[in-house]
Amino acid sequence: EDQVTQSPEALRLQEGESSSLNCSYTVSGLRGLFWYRQDPGKGPEFLFTLYSAGEEKEKERLKATLTKKESFLHITAPKPEDSATYLCAVQARGNNRLAFGKGNQVVVIP
Amino acid sequence: EAGVTQFPSHSVIEKGQTVTLRCDPISGHDNLYWYRRVMGKEIKFLLHFVKESKQDESGMPNNRFLAERTGGTYSTLKVQPAELEDSGVYFCASSLRTDYGYTFGSGTRLTVV
Numbered sequence: 446e447d448q449v450t451q452s453p454e455a456l457r458l459q460e461g462e463s464s465s466l467n468c469s470y471t472v473s474g475l476r477g478l479f480w481y482r483q484d485p486g487k488g489p490e491f492l493f494t495l496y497s498a499g500e501e502k503e504k505e506r507l508k509a510t511l512t513k514k515e516s517f518l519h520i521t522a523p524k525p526e527d528s529a530t531y532l533c534a535v536q537a538r539g540n541n542r543l544a545f546g547k548g549n550q551v552v553v554i555p
Numbered sequence: 556e557a558g559v560t561q562f563p564s565h566s567v568i569e570k571g572q573t574v575t576l577r578c579d580p581i582s583g584h585d586n587l588y589w590y591r592r593v594m595g596k597e598i599k600f601l602l603h604f605v606k607e608s609k610q611d612e613s614g615m616p617n618n619r620f621l622a623e624r625t626g627g628t629y630s631t632l633k634v635q636p637a638e639l640e641d642s643g644v645y646f647c648a649s650s651l652r653t654d655y656g657y658t659f660g661s662g663t664r665l666t667v668v
Contacts, residue, residue, distance in 0.1 A: 489598070
């Protein structure tokens, strides 16, 4: 069964203090690894898809990287509006469903 | 472009009652998915439609859950009869492709008392 473990569960950052979130995964043949952002009371909002080890994607202050066993979401110089839960999910070859981790809850303090 | 719409946003029902959740996907998205998050756990897959056909329903917990997608447009998820463990947030998502990020709705929070 596909498994995703995210760490740390919760993170408090000062505004401007860069940090990284970890997503470790086991999957029987990776088709894609997804990062989502979720705000309270809302559904997950798509950020990135990574397909192969060594791939990197960036969006504003966020940068996602992928290895064969884990992915990192780097948050550079975060702002309070980056406060959210970040979700990692994997999709195995041969199926279309996503297996999610429990998320990284990030709070950025002004 | 309108997003994925779910309603109701909240529903409180008694154990043994029936509840129907509705999802309107983004127009033109053939792929429609249902996921669920119960308290303290991760979001879990329930099923996947391609147009009106069920592509994968391996995540449906039991036969008290019935999903339909009329004419390949909106979808409903019926729980009958509801049990306490069915409480959680039910998310619907849609996509053009199956290997790219989905667009999720805001979810329906179901509480069974």
